[in-house]
Amino acid sequence: MSGTRRLEVRAVRQDDPLAAPLLEELAVEYSTRYERPFEEQYESLTTYPEDRFAPPDGALLVLVEDGTPVAGGAFQRYDADTAELKRIWTSRHHRRRGLGRIVLEELEAEAAQRGYTRIYLTTGWRQPEAVALYLAAGYTALFDPRKPAEEIGPHPFEKHLVRKAASA
Template identity: 85%
Template sequence: MSETRRLQIRAVAQDDPLAAPLLEELAVEYSTRYERPLEEQVESLTTYPAEEFAPPDGALLVVIEDGEPVAGGAFRRYDQTTAELKRIWTSRGHRRRGLGRIVLAELEAEAVVRGYSRIYLTTGWRQPEAVGLYLSTGYTALFDPSRPAEEIGPHPFEKHLTRKVESA
């Protein structure tokens, strides 16, 4: 029997209740992986300038399954032609289901609509799952992957976007 997904993608503001699980779980994840105080991570994520992730230059998208936020991510303007991805998240109980790929595809599509032709992002050295996701979805590593992750620090990636041409 195949699984029928009822997924919705919703653009939300940073203070929207649908974004709360994203920010809360990210704070716990960052605190645990990088051994930083949870309160510091919560403050960093919740006091970030919300307008950076709002139209016209940014977006915060949440994937909702059966009414529950299960994944999400955001972008903001990095420069005139580049969007910077931030806060890519999949709920701990919903990982390994392809939701991260859905989030990336939705963010990339929205970035193209907003006029961006390039995506830039960094991920942490203690997030090998994220590194794998970006490499498997066409992102180019802007670091030497043969070096130890801890030596590199934040791992930068880029991807050039193309606008799909509609056929007549």
Template identity: 80%
Template sequence: MSRTRRLQIQAVKQGDPLAAPLLDELAVEYSTRYERPLQEQVESLTTYPGEEFAPPDGALLVVTEDGRPVAGGAFRRYDESTAELKRIWTSSEHRRRGLGRIVLAELEAEAVLRGYTRIYLTTGWRQPEAVGLYLSAGYTALFDPTRPAEEIGPHPFEKHLIRKVESA
């Protein structure tokens, strides 16, 4: 017997219980990959001003499956025309299912609705999966990909957004 799973995208605030798994797992991921103290990563993610990821200039989206958070991400204002993506996450139990692409598409659509025409983001040098996701989703690398990742440090990307015109 097969069971249909239902994905929903919800806008939440940083302190919302649906955002907790996103922030908790990101802290563990960053701590492990970059060999930094876990508590330092937790504080970095949870004490960041949540209003930066709230309307009118930002958003924090969580993808739930059958009511459980499985992926998410956020953006904040970088400059007048640019949104900066942050906290892109897919639960380790749900990776390789296209959820990262869903998060990117939803964040991009929301950014367009808020009037942004460009997205900027950085990802870490020890996150090759993220680099692959952004390149495959049409983001332009703002670094020399022929250089060793550790030499580059944070890997910046951009993408210009196109506002879709609805036909009558």
């Protein structure tokens, strides 16, 4: 990133205008890759119970660069110790810059601050880029990677968070 561009992390609500373009683009991607109607995908993303991604159990984070939302993601409570990541997305105009990895790191840090010790997520069988991202970020595949992706269906992953020692 050039020194003149500023990247900030913002916690937002699902209906925040900063989340809207990312959710719309994600709906386009899902509808294209999985051959489902855009309207169905968009409605599913925007009508999800927004309290699931709100404190104290969840969060929705957006990376903003020079006022423009460029990437984002969310988590919700999966169980008492586990946060489930959802909606991780980088705008098609801002890919190949490591923003997805930044989103993961920010979500992991926020989840750890909330007391979670494990992350769980699933990604679709037609999203090899996401599979590669999670493996590169230290996630463990909870499926047999030797099987064809279509046979597996949703690809589950987990990662145990390392607790940071308290400063003296």
